[in-house]
Amino acid sequence: MWSLHNLILTCTAVSCVTGDAIIPVFGYEGSDAEVPCPYPVGYEDYEKYLCKNDYEYSTDDDVPIRSEGENNKYSIYHDQEPLTFTVSISDLQFDDAGKYWCGVTRTGNDIYTEVKLEVRNDMWVGTPTKIRGSEEGSVSIDCPYESDDVNNLKYVCTGNRHSVCLQQAIITSNNAQDGRFRLTDDKNERVFTVTISRLSLRDSGSYLFGIQRNAGWDGFCAFDLEVKGEMFKLYINSMDF
CATH class of the missing domain: 2.60.40.10 (Immunoglobulins)
Structure with a gap:
């Protein structure tokens, strides 16, 4: 042999x-x-x-x-x-x-x-952008991309592993609305936005926003979302004068 x-x-x-x-x-x-x-x-x-x-x-x-x-x-x-x-x-x-x-x-x-x-490395090794939201509220998160990626698939997953993100995607630009998640793509500004409505404490965690490429590595933005409870929402409202 x-x-x-x-x-x-x-x-x-x-x-x-x-x-x-x-x-x-x-x-x-x-x-x-x-x-x-x-x-x-x-x-x-x-x-x-x-x-x-x-x-x-x-x-x-x-x-x-x-x-x-x-x-x-x-x-x-x-x-x-x-x-x-x-x-x-x-x-x-x-x-x-x-x-x-x-x-x-x-x-x-x-x-x-x-x-x-x-x-x-399969894991995101950079510093993710911190995002905060309040329970039952909503957040909108932007991910910019290059001009060559205008027509490429965009997607979002939880966690920080690149290799499984597309397979485990919560939402993609081909399926732009899924329950509380909505994806919009501004091709003129070259940025796609994911809005999460009716936030719950379980939405807290790490997210990867991906841009699929036909050759080479997919592009990614990384975010850490922290959802605060009702007391945090009341505190924020009290700051509005």
Whole structure:
């Protein structure tokens, strides 16, 4: 059985044929990444693999990764119709980042394409904007975005994990009203606003406002919402003279 160590030798010890394009792949620490590996027509039945440069292993049987192979870290799925095989890398760590090669075994020089994997922290690490509201009242929270994101999907989730935010979204720009949550998008000012009405104490917590992007990382704004009880509302009203 070939190992990833053996495959590294294939890429470094012989001359290989490669395309000009570098495939960018992005993933968050602790989540999964999928590496799409295209190949030329005529090589549908040849062995496929993924290898990584400058990766050290203590034994020769570390992480076998070849056609239809899988283990706890890597798996390969081959779909012949679009001439692409896909390598899944699970439980990403920062040391998984770097240069990889999508390879096709053949007589003579193997065919491969370069891949660059970037890994980022899954948790919001900046300082979130503090927002306060009173029970049964409402708040409106703004998130600005770049001009390139005008037509991109906007979404909101609770918590501070980037990788699951879209899947766990409370509301999106495709579903702009959901119960007490309403999302409006001012494309001229390039800012989207989420209004939460009839606030309750349970609404307190962390929120991420996301902007979906077709390539690379989604953009985010982060907020900490604190909802005060009725006594706070009475105090605020008493300050109005």
